[in-house]
Amino acid sequence: MSFKEIKPSDINSSVFTDIGSKWMLISAQKPDGSINTMTASWGTMGVLWNKNIFVCFVRPQRFTHEFTEASDRISISFFGEEYHEALTVCGRKSGRDCDKIKLAGLTPFTTENGVGFNEAERIIYGKKIYVGKLDPKCFLSDDIEKHYNNDYHTVYICEIEKIEEKE
Numbered sequence: 001m002s003f004k005e006i007k008p009s010d011i012n013s014s015v016f017t018d019i020g021s022k023w024m025l026i027s028a029q030k031p032d033g034s035i036n037t038m039t040a041s042w043g044t045m046g047v048l049w050n051k052n053i054f055v056c057f058v059r060p061q062r063f064t065h066e067f068t069e070a071s072d073r074i075s076i077s078f079f080g081e082e083y084h085e086a087l088t089v090c091g092r093k094s095g096r097d098c099d100k101i102k103l104a105g106l107t108p109f110t111t112e113n114g115v116g117f118n119e120a121e122r123i124i125y126g127k128k129i130y131v132g133k134l135d136p137k138c139f140l141s142d143d144i145e146k147h148y149n150n151d152y153h154t155v156y157i158c159e160i161e162k163i164e165e166k167e
């Protein structure tokens with residue numbers, strides 16, 4: 001599997017389709033070398049503080065949360081439609097209970113920039129630059145709270161350090 005590095009401005013697909021419809025994997029590695037990943041369909045990317053960034057949202061009860069908290073780096077990986085089932089597995093099973101990456105048929109690898117997958121079409125590696133918890137006192141729309149059971153997402157804003165795309 002070979003990847004080429006691209007710039008953020010080279011991304012020519014829709015973030016709404018890529019994240020909202022096709023989904024992504026949020027991955028991180030603990031200092032002991034262990035990794036975990038989970039499916040996400042909420043998130044965004046853009047520009048903030050003169051940096052290219054992505055933002056992802058992880059609920060505190062996710063096993064992945066331990067990893068995103070313990071690591072300086074988080075990656076988001078995007079896959080072709082043929083991996084939709086694999087992403088369903090990673091969004092239904094917890095790495096706490098099983099080796100879901102193997103169950104999903106995915107092959108992870110780690111680099112100094114973070115966790116990637118051989119099967120991914122694009123991997124965006126980020127460095128955490130802001131971490132916070134969503135505060136329900138700040139919800140201005142009545143239809144937000146229904147998404148929660150006191151498990152407000154941790155928000156990670158990550159500076160994009162590298163993007164790899166399948167050649």
Ligand SMILES: Cc1cc2nc3c(=O)[nH]c(=O)nc-3n(C[C@H](O)[C@H](O)[C@H](O)COP(=O)(O)O)c2cc1C
Nearest residue numbers: 039040041042058059062063064091092093094095
């Ligand atoms: C389509 C889809 C989108 C999801 N989006 C998110 C998300 O943005 N944030 C989140 O915390 N959980 C999200 N989840 C739930 C996690 O992927 C799921 O709970 C997963 O099993 C967590 O795995 P873990 O315990 O190994 O971290 C989503 C699940 C699916 C199927």
